[in-house]
Amino acid sequence: MRRDAGGAPGGISFHHPAFFWIGVVAVTAGVVLHLPMFYDSRDVGFKMNGMAMDMTMMLGMLAIVAGIGASLYGLLPPGRRVGGDTFSSGLHSLDVARIGWAHVSLLAVMAVAVTIDVMKPTAGAFVLPGMAQEYNLKSPLNPTGSTPAALLPFWGISGMVVGSLLWGWLGDRIGRRSSILFAGILFVATSVCGAMPDFAWNLFMCFLMGVGAGGMLPIAYALMAETIPARHRGWLMVLIGADIAGAYVLTSWLAASLIPLFSWRIMWLIGLPTGLLLILLNRWIPESPRFLLAMGRDDEARAVMARFGASFAIQTPRRVHAAEDRADGWRRLVSGPLLGRTIVVATLSVGAGLVLFGFNLWIPTNLRKLGIAEADTILRNSALMGLPLTFVVAWAYGFWSSKKTMLVLATLTAAALLGFGLGGEAVLRHRPLLYLLLVIPIWGISSVIAVLSVYASEIYPTPVRSRGSGFAAGVRQVGGWMLVGMVVVGVAPPSSSEIALIGAVPMSLAALAIAVFGVETRNRPLEDIDAVALHPARPVVLRPQQRA
Secondary structure, eight states, rough: OOBBBBOOOOTTTOSHHHHHHHHHHHHHHHTTTTTTHHTTTTGTTTTOOOOOOOOOHHHHHHHHHHHHHHHHHHHHHOOOOOOOOOOOOHHHHHHHOOOOHHHHHHHHHHHHHHHHHHHHHHHHHHHHHHHHHHHHBTTBEEEOOOOBBHHHHHHHHHHHHHHHHHHHHHHHHHHHHHHHHHHHHHHHHGGGGGGGOOOHHHHHHHHHHHHHHHHHHHHHHHHHHTTOHHHHHHHHHHHHHHHHHHHHHHHHHHHHHHHHOOOHHHHTTTHHHHHHHHHHHHGGGOOOOHHHHHTTOOHHHHHHHHHHOOOOOOOOOOOOOHHHHHHHHHHHHGGGHHHHHHHHHHHHHHHHHHHHHHHHHHHHHHHTTTTTTTHHHHHHHHHHHHHHHHHHHHHIIIIHHHHHHHHHHHHHHHHHHHHHHHHHHGGOOOHHHHHHHHIIIIIHHHHHHHHHHHHHHHHHHHHHHHHHHEEEEEEEOOOOOHHHHHTTSSSSSHHHHHHHHHHHHHHHHHHHHHHHOOOOOOOOOOHHHHHHHHHHSOOOOOOOOOOO
């Protein structure tokens, strides 16, 4: 295997590996120190409300904080910046390379990462009923409670908003790979939410969990977009992104199997093994060669490209001034030729957030409220029924039209939500109709988020691609944050029909925005898509070249 100047295989290395792994061990040990108190509560059904944090747990908290700091330092890249001829049509070899083992392994690991990431917010829907009962929280199942149960998703989504924007910046500064791995560290650290005895600590840890979950997903898409060949990029990334539905199936299955044995707390504690799994798979997570070139790390970029069967050879260089692009990155998303693209991303993201954190979040509670005890099973079956349609969406996005696929999905989802909303809660009493209308919001919104995440990672230039992907994820969380916030103050009762109608409005507006401002990305190299946005007066034409 080819090695870079630092001796790392395929250009994959840590800047300070000892600090990174010391941090991983410290965070893991800190989480393990929280488990004795959880185990001691087994005789009372793992209800820890009212228990005082002991010294072991306090030491665990200190170990986690120290480990997070050490691991972040270990991931910091060399302090090089670029201000010269960074990109060229020599990158064309990345887009015409054959799919090889390096691509397959990256996609497999990213599928695992997406599943782990989506399981965090999804688990909240299955945690809420048990948490509301233990802490006597106010919810549709417990209207006499004092503190609103919606505070938990509110703090979690708040963390996801912060995480999406923070990781968007972080991914453009320290790299795609480092940001993904740091999110994995947070997944491990915040699994202690399942062992927090006090509700206030649950809210704080849920916020931090949201920071990690909100940040990793857009960075994973940015990495894949900058690595996968153009002719395969769309459909493969949509398939990976559609694993959101698979994550829902897995989470609902774990909830149905584990919660009766270990209470709702186990759904947070499984963040320990899943986070460690992501970190241990780091060998198959490369850094983006496009990012490395933008940072002036040419030798590492060449090593990573060689791993993917591509070579970097300057043919027609052009000056990009990447340092300047990073400096005004956020402002560039809402100005000039990127404004129309951002309007599409913003409207579709708000609609997706309102459905994901509104309709999908409260549907387990609403079903139980109507006396349907097997709610988890119904939702799992609905997700499974829609799962095969994911392959149709992936084919359409990759081989038919990315713009038209998004338009059809937005329109279909809006229509389904309108049907569910206008039908009222009577729909929930008819099983065949219930399954039919659940398939589209659960599967449909998963597909919308999948294509939106892929689209956002394709339409923004490399120096601000991570920010653009983070913006899409952040706005999606804002949609959910607004809705959950209204629930907290009692403005919007979480009935399925009302929340369906609330989600239908922005989804309809998104369909209009796609029709007007949508950009076709199918089978187009990223530099071709970037050309108009970066240099409208000097578009770059990529000419075919022989593979090295």
